Amino acid sequence: MPLLAAIGVQDALLAANNDLNRMQTLLADASVTLMRPFQGVTERIQALRGPSITGAERDSMICTVTHDLTHAVTALQFQDGASQPISHTQRRLRNCADQLARDSFADAEDGEAVVEAAPDRSSPVTPAEMDTGLIELF
Amino acid sequence: MHSILAVDDSASMRQMVAFTLRNAGYEVTGAVNGQDAYEKAHARGFDLVLTDQNMPRMDGLNLTKQLREHLNFKATPIRILTTESGDQMRQAGRAAGATGWLVKPFDPAWLIEVIRKVIC
Numbered sequence: 001m002p003l004l005a006a007i008g009v010q011d012a013l014l015a016a017n018n019d020l021n022r023m024q025t026l027l028a029d030a031s032v033t034l035m036r037p038f039q040g041v042t043e044r045i046q047a048l049r050g051p052s053i054t055g056a057e058r059d060s061m062i063c064t065v066t067h068d069l070t071h072a073v074t075a076l077q078f079q080d081g082a083s084q085p086i087s088h089t090q091r092r093l094r095n096c097a098d099q100l101a102r103d104s105f106a107d108a109e110d111g112e113a114v115v116e117a118a119p120d121r122s123s124p125v126t127p128a129e130m131d132t133g134l135i136e137l138f
Numbered sequence: 139m140h141s142i143l144a145v146d147d148s149a150s151m152r153q154m155v156a157f158t159l160r161n162a163g164y165e166v167t168g169a170v171n172g173q174d175a176y177e178k179a180h181a182r183g184f185d186l187v188l189t190d191q192n193m194p195r196m197d198g199l200n201l202t203k204q205l206r207e208h209l210n211f212k213a214t215p216i217r218i219l220t221t222e223s224g225d226q227m228r229q230a231g232r233a234a235g236a237t238g239w240l241v242k243p244f245d246p247a248w249l250i251e252v253i254r255k256v257i258c
Contacts, residue, residue, distance in 0.1 A: 031150040038157060070246050073154050077243035080148040081221060084192065133241025134223060135252055138232045 006104035013097040020086050020093070027086075031079035034072070041069050092118050140257045141165045141182075145175040145189035145201065146219075151242075155188060155219070158246040159253070172196025176204055183210060185257045191220035191227070199234045206235035215256040219244060 047053075048062050095118035102115055142164050144155045156166040167184070169175035171193040179187065187205065191198035198218045205211040217238040218231050228239045238252060 028150075035150075035153065042161075073158055073246045074243050076154055077151060079150040080146075081243065083148065084221060133221075133243060135238070135240050135248060136228055137238040137252065137255070138236065 003104060006100050010097050010100045010104075013093050013100070017090055017093045017097070020090050024083055024086050027079050027082050031076060034076055038069070038072070041065055091116065139163065139165045140185040141167065142253070142257075143167050143169060143175055143179055143184040143187045143189075145169040145172065145187065145193070145198070147171050147190065147193040151190065155244075155249070158244075158249055161246075162250045162253075164253070164257075172198060172201035172204075175201055179205060179211065180208075184214065186253060187211075187214060187216045188219055188253075189216065191218055191222050191231075199230055199236075202231070202234040202236050217252065219249075 045062060045065055048058055048065070053061070094116045098115040140163075142159055144152055144159070144166050145168075146152045146155065147170055152168045152170075156168060159166045167178060169178050172189070173195040175187070175189060176196065187201075189198040189201055196204075198220065202216050202218070205214065205216065215237045216235065217240055218236045219240045219242060220227075221242045223241045231239050237256070240249070240252065
């Protein structure tokens with residue numbers, strides 16, 4: 001591979017790697033941000049159970065908050081679902097960049113480039129959306 | 139109060155599991171990988187272990203196998219909560235000694251239900 005082409009590809013791969021790093025940080029931040037309302041909702045549920053609100057209205061509000069909370073818990077798992085493929089892609093891209101470096105600059109004075117191992121199989125994450133998964137009890 | 143060891147290398151997943159199970163009245167201890175869980179499980183007993191599969195240092199299947207080798211954990215329910223849904227992995231989980239395979243993302247209501255089947 002011509003030297004300039006190799007440099008271009010390597011830069012592109014490293015840029016993609018940096019983008020994925022940034023995405024992982026953003027996802028982690030989003031997860032933390034989304035977590036805060038949970039405490040507030042829990043406190044509201046406690047207040048709703050107090051004497052100031054009574055009857056069917058109170059029951060309906062509790063039901064709504066609980067329902068929302070249940071969905072939020074499922075939705076919040078996006079961070080875990082997204083971070084695994086990102087991590088996988090990072091390792092694959094890193095391997096690609098390392099191999100390019102080794103093949104293109106094999107005679108560099110500072111020795112052969114170290115190639116970080118690529119994942120040995122495709123990403124383990126199979127769900128494509130935040131619907132709940134299957135259950136099998138043995 | 140029944141105690142549950144929740145194992146996941148994702149901090150957000152540990153938080154979600156702990157949030158769900160504590161609200162259902164369980165005592166929850168978190169572990170960041172299989173090795174951490176193995177050490178915590180031996181430091182004190184748990185009524186149930188809920189573990190992720192893909193984790194650094196020790197994965198969920200190896201944790202299950204290692205716990206099953208000890209008399210104290212022969213009968214402890216071990217549920218695997220993972221993004222992996224393939225038949226082969228589920229069979230491997232069963233062979234390792236897991237008592238259930240749950241695919242993420244979980245719904246809080248069904249997570250509590252499958253735990254209440256064995257501890258309530």
